[in-house]
Amino acid sequence: MEISDAQKKQALFWLDYSQQLSNSIRYAEALTAAQRSVKLDASNAEAWYALGTCQAMLAHYEEALKDFEQALQLDPQNVTAWDGKAWVEGILGHKEAALAAVNKALEIEPDYREARQRKKRLEAL
Secondary structure (H helix, E strand, O other): OOOOHHHHHHHHHHHHHHHHHHHOOOHHHHHHHHHHHHHHOOOOHHHHHHHHHHHHHOOOHHHHHHHHHHHHHHOOOOHHHHHHHHHHHHHOOOHHHHHHHHHHHHHHOOOOHHHHHHHHHHHHO
16 A cells, blocks of 8 residues: 555654654553554564664664564565574574674674674673
8 A cells, every 4th residue: 555745754754753753662662652653654674673772762662673674574684683583582582683684784784893793792601
């Protein structure tokens, strides 16, 4: 189903607002804004990534993994979603899955600082 330009603009507004709230450590509110963004435009990988990040910050790890997977389905080259997946897999104690995800992020963008740091931490476990 095609969405209108107005819907896309509204979705981007809620995505931006979600990121502002998240930066202010207002994760529950950021989650609601990200959910609104996804509801308006479910084809936006960045909105799914933001949703996953909020879920993870609220310790909703299984939901976060699903959201990161959705972001990756929409955009397999989304480095931040691969890194987010690695982050949550690591929290859940899934070292091999976390390493696979972080390695995929680094394959796409070898200089991605967060992924390089995450890989070092994972390898030290």
